[in-house]
Amino acid sequence: MDFNDTPQQAAFRTEVRSWLEANAERKVEGKRGLNRRIDSEKGLAIAKVWQAKKAAAGYACLGFPEEYGGQGRPLFDQIVYDQEEEQFDVPRSFFAIGLGMCAPTMMTYATEEQKQRHIPPMVSGEEVWCQLFSEPSAGSDLAGLGTRAVQDGDDWVINGQKVWTSGAHYSDWGILVTRHDRSLAKHKGLTFFFLDMKSPGVEVRPIKQISGASDFNEVYFTNVRIPDSQRLGGVGDGWTVSLTTLMNERLAVGGAPPPDAMDLFKLAASTQLEDGEPALADRAVREKVADWYVQAEGLRHIRSRALTALSRGEAPGPEASISKVVSAPKLQDISAYGMDLLDIGGSIIGDEAPADSAFQNGYLYAPGLRIAGGTDEILRNIIAERVLGLPGDIRVDRDKPFEDIPTGR
Amino acid sequence: MNFDFSDAQKALKKQTRDMLRSACDLTVPRRVFEDSSESYSKDVWAALVDMEAPATAIPEEYGGIGFGYLELCAVAEEVGRSLAPVPFSSSVYLATEAILMAGSEEQKKEFLSKLATGEAIGTFALSEGPGLVTANSLSVTYAGGKLQGTKSPVPDGDIADFAVVVAEGTTGSCLALVDLTGDGVSRKPVDTVDPSRSHAAITFDGAPAQLLGSEGAGWDLKNRVFDRAAILFAMEQLGGADACLQMAADYSRGRYAFGRPIGSFQAIKHKLADVYIRNELARANNYYGAWALSTDAAELPMAAAAARVGSIEAYQFASKENIQTHGGIGFTWESDCHLFYRRSKLLSLSIGSARVWKDRLVSALESRNAA
Known part of the structure; x- marks a missing residue:
């Protein structure tokens, strides 16, 4: 048991580190840097420059095959790169959904010509992609989606609405799952496409979240035409194709932003309670810090276990699936508790708030994290069914024609 | 890696x-x-x-x-x-x-x-009845090569051949090694919530003993022994928690109610998913503890406390939810559920409860951050 790189990994790490030293600045504690919240247009422009630089040096998508702009390296090398990049002040990535979810779906189902056309510009950051899955009536029950696709000659005509689409407002392309036949059972009547987001009839409206930020959108489709050549998988294979995307989502969505247990530790050490002592001297506060530290450390070591598997070229074990279901509620609880330590002053958000408002921002961001990419509840179902082997729920809608399924409206 | x-x-x-x-x-x-x-x-x-x-x-x-x-x-x-x-x-x-x-x-x-x-069985005697023993509250004394006072409950105290006793010496606390089969030792079994592991009250009345380590170092040595033991106890607790999860999952697949296996209800699924999550977090912390123990790493105090806290809570949670998943049958004497429920409580109290270890964990973090 050790935490060391293999000689090859160590050599690669050195190479990556020296490239980063030459091309980016190291993070400075307490300094905001490039990653602070800036409006997406400006942020995107900066991110595209950085992505292009990475791509030119061969670091953009290390695991992708060489013919599509990658280096065909083991997944572990990507992790080495990410660990090193984490130490530097680089712009936040606008490309995670495209590279993490859309690209693997395209690689599995697109034609060779389409892959050659679309994947390299994704890698270099020239073209940004989004994923058009959730709908107002289809969230956890994604297969209940109703956006219609009707074939018309060599085209399909799309009408309906998607929601919670990250980055739709700046995306060039999207992957889309639709319903082509309402008379079939719900999982059978789905068909999958990719489309140009600038197509006539596509309208993107930002959603204002509880934090006030707008990271997601509603996307409306009014008689949008998609060529049949942009269908991924067969007519009626939409669910199977979606599962490819979602499998990759589980790999892409994992941890949570700060504050974590040690941020609370630091806040508690520098905040006084009633008796003038630091909050960290209070036994009740210490217990809370300890509880979250144990969770945070558990997640860190689970990650080390997953990296060990990847380093050996194996798939990570099922324990890797628990990351988000632990880290999202932890973020919510730590944020709320940190605010408690500051008393009514904990309500202040902005320059006066300690830790760059991390606790207040975490409080307002965490509810979304508990829902996005699989709710706490859905993830527990997945653990129970796939890991513990418990029987599936009884599905009252599975074999009915979609049009006969009650909607409650 | x-x-x-x-x-x-x-x-x-x-x-x-x-x-x-x-x-x-x-x-x-x-x-x-x-x-x-x-x-x-x-x-x-x-x-x-x-x-x-x-x-x-x-x-x-x-x-x-x-x-x-x-x-x-x-x-x-x-x-x-x-x-x-x-x-x-x-x-x-x-x-x-x-x-x-x-x-x-x-x-x-x-x-x-x-x-x-296995020719000899040893044990470790710290507790002096209900309540926390501290460095300043030790009532068992060691002076002139002899022990005086009562320790209870001592795990395996009725069968062990010798014990390491935490005692108040002439210049502070110390560890003393005592032959439990020798003079000046009387032992009496003590009933605990887990009778599958025996305990005893041991009274020393001038029992000859030898110092283990230096006088005055007893409390510190005890803490260091417990840091190492914590990881091994945590591994035992993890094994027990895993057994409970297995038992509950097996039962929920085979037990039918409302015309379907109870494991198909989300109330049971989410409960057992939570058990799994706690067990795997505990496992990860324990493996890190195992690494720290095997390499004598500087992280040992943090790693030990995290392993101990996580495993106490995982086993307590798994053993109680195992009974809950079984329903009424799980509350019977004949069911094996309570053997785990009892053991998990006993282990959660051995070498200090979660409350003690959480405090030690934060103290260890304070020392690390000050360094």
């Missing part, structure tokens, strides 16, 4: 598991539990000795097999899974570790080889 047990360590774990599965199915802890004349299972102890389990981490020069702590962790998990009613933790995690840490060359030579072969 190689954060995993080696193939040889995994093989040892499987060998231990297979051996315990045949030598120690749940009828064995139940028999010790129900028969007050049997303090521990001599057969299971003999089988563990036969595979040299107590000798695992003892260096060869003292009669051990010098495998190391990763191997011992692998064995501990299986001991916990099987609810083995044997003095393994007292003799191996506590007495052996105390002598390895504080013993003179002579003491190591004399005691370790006997511990390695």
